Amino acid sequence: MSVRVRFAPSPTGYLHVGGARTALFNWLIARKHGGVFVLRVEDTDRARSSDEHTAAILDGLTWLGLDWDEGPFFQSYGLERHRAAALRLLEEGKAYRDFTTPGGIRDEAEARGMHPSHVAREKADALGDAEAEKRAASGQPFAVRFRVPEGETVFQDRVHGEMRFANRDVDDLVILRSDGTPVYNLAVVSDDDEMGITLVLRGDDHLSNTPKQVLLYRALGYPEPDFAHVPLILGADGKRLSKRHGATAVGDYENQGILPSAMVNFLALLGWNPGDEREMMSVAELVKAFDEARILKKSSVFDLEKLGWLNGRHLAETPTDQLVPRVRSRLEGAAQPASERLDNSEWMSALVDLLKVRARSVDEMAEQARPFVFDEVAFDERAVAKHWERDPSGALDRLEAVGGAVKTCEWREDALEVAVRDSAADLGIGAGKLIHPLRVALTGQMNSPGIFDVMVLLGKERTMERLRSALVRLRSLGE
Numbered sequence: 001m002s003v004r005v006r007f008a009p010s011p012t013g014y015l016h017v018g019g020a021r022t023a024l025f026n027w028l029i030a031r032k033h034g035g036v037f038v039l040r041v042e043d044t045d046r047a048r049s050s051d052e053h054t055a056a057i058l059d060g061l062t063w064l065g066l067d068w069d070e071g072p073f074f075q076s077y078g079l080e081r082h083r084a085a086a087l088r089l090l091e092e093g094k095a096y097r098d099f100t101t102p103g104g105i106r107d108e109a110e111a112r113g114m115h116p117s118h119v120a121r122e123k124a125d126a127l128g129d130a131e132a133e134k135r136a137a138s139g140q141p142f143a144v145r146f147r148v149p150e151g152e153t154v155f156q157d158r159v160h161g162e163m164r165f166a167n168r169d170v171d172d173l174v175i176l177r178s179d180g181t182p183v184y185n186l187a188v189v190s191d192d193d194e195m196g197i198t199l200v201l202r203g204d205d206h207l208s209n210t211p212k213q214v215l216l217y218r219a220l221g222y223p224e225p226d227f228a229h230v231p232l233i234l235g236a237d238g239k240r241l242s243k244r245h246g247a248t249a250v251g252d253y254e255n256q257g258i259l260p261s262a263m264v265n266f267l268a269l270l271g272w273n274p275g276d277e278r279e280m281m282s283v284a285e286l287v288k289a290f291d292e293a294r295i296l297k298k299s300s301v302f303d304l305e306k307l308g309w310l311n312g313r314h315l316a317e318t319p320t321d322q323l324v325p326r327v328r329s330r331l332e333g334a335a336q337p338a339s340e341r342l343d344n345s346e347w348m349s350a351l352v353d354l355l356k357v358r359a360r361s362v363d364e365m366a367e368q369a370r371p372f373v374f375d376e377v378a379f380d381e382r383a384v385a386k387h388w389e390r391d392p393s394g395a396l397d398r399l400e401a402v403g404g405a406v407k408t409c410e411w412r413e414d415a416l417e418v419a420v421r422d423s424a425a426d427l428g429i430g431a432g433k434l435i436h437p438l439r440v441a442l443t444g445q446m447n448s449p450g451i452f453d454v455m456v457l458l459g460k461e462r463t464m465e466r467l468r469s470a471l472v473r474l475r476s477l478g479e
């Protein structure tokens with residue numbers, strides 16, 4: 001039988017990283033085993049669900065490339081089926097009518113030191129079936145409670161191993177509210193059965209629901225799926241990941257210029273690893289390597305540093321022609337005079353080729369592209385202080401020497417390199433001592449791609465122009 005898995009978000013918020021990871025693990029299992037990935041939107045909480053959230057969740061999954069094979073199904077459409085399942089349990093004596101009001105039994109339970117569901121069961125038993133039916137027929141509202149049998153509920157969890165729950169700790173849960181709406185635990189069992197789900201993989205926060213659901217599967221005579229509960233994601237301080245730790249919505253990372261392949265790679269490594277040293281993995285590699293037996297039992301930490309690093313690695317592997325439009329669009333709105341260089345695709349490709357191996361995000365690439373695209377150079381004052389102001393006359397001598405050496409040089413990387421290295425040798429200094437002040441002159445920055453690449457990309461005219469401006473500034477510093 002082929003594996004059928006599902007992602008079942010409640011559309012009460014945006015797609016957050018925990019949900020995205022659950023979706024990804026399910027998707028990886030489906031793709032690895034040639035199975036089916038079902039998307040089910042659990043919209044039964046009408047007050048908190050919204051179409052906007054549903055759309056945002058679908059967009060997030062689409063951005064990540066997690067395509068679903070069936071759905072999206074909406075849980076609310078299954079209402080009649082859920083209700084029928086509850087009524088069948090009632091008919092078979094596996095559930096009972098509860099005519100009490102929640103407030104009423106809460107007080108009594110408190111006074112008697114009991115769980116409300118035990119009070120409810122006591123009252124239902126005292127009432128008897130015939131009387132309960134009479135009251136129901138006369139229109140008195142009632143909830144339906146599942147009668148949890150005695151004994152123990154045992155199931156295998158693919159992450160946590162054998163799980164055992166004493167049934168006396170599982171209270172008789174309401175499965176149908178007095179307004180006729182089913183509760184989550186019943187709806188989810190009915191839906192997973194209807195959709196033929198063979199493995200339920202979801203967050204650890206649902207682990208306490210699972211014995212209730214297993215009992216419902218057994219009472220309803222449905223085949224039980226396998227279960228896997230993935231541990232929580234924590235922030236760097238060891239507390240459950242929340243907005244306090246920064247962005248938790250997948251869409252925020254999209255807006256920050258994170259690549260979907262990097263996000264997928266990062267999410268896959270939250271609570272799972274391939275068992276070797278690999279960290280940077282393509283989606284295809286993840287599909288091949290994924291194995292739910294390697295899901296870790298302990299919580300994993302959401303490490304933004306690592307996401308940035310992985311994004312840099314994925315950026316370097318992304319075809320340049322896919323990146324050019326993204327860098328361009330970030331610079332088009334920049335508060336600078338427009339530059340016709342942005343429209344020169346060949347030149348932009350050469351620039352992006354140089355930047356993509358160094359940057360961690362598209363935003364960072366766009367930032368680093370500025371001194372190349374625009375005529376005006378924004379100086380990083382730390383770079384100016386370090387490489388110019390500490391020794392202005394030294395920097396002046398060096399840049400004058402470079403200016404002289406490259407002026408007559410053929411404008412190619414190799415020729416420029418020879419010229420710059422020769423002038424360093426003439427001055428009796430290492431090439432680095434010359435390249436640092438030169439980098440500040442040409443880019444304004446502490447770091448940049450290789451300086452000879454920078455010169456070629458800027459072109460002779462702009463390189464000489466920037467050198468001249470640097471000399472003017474250095475002379476004034478020396479005075």
Ligand code: GLU
Binds near residue numbers: 008
């Ligand atoms: N709708 C539930 C949630 O978003 C998930 C239910 C499940 O996976 O069984 O937490």
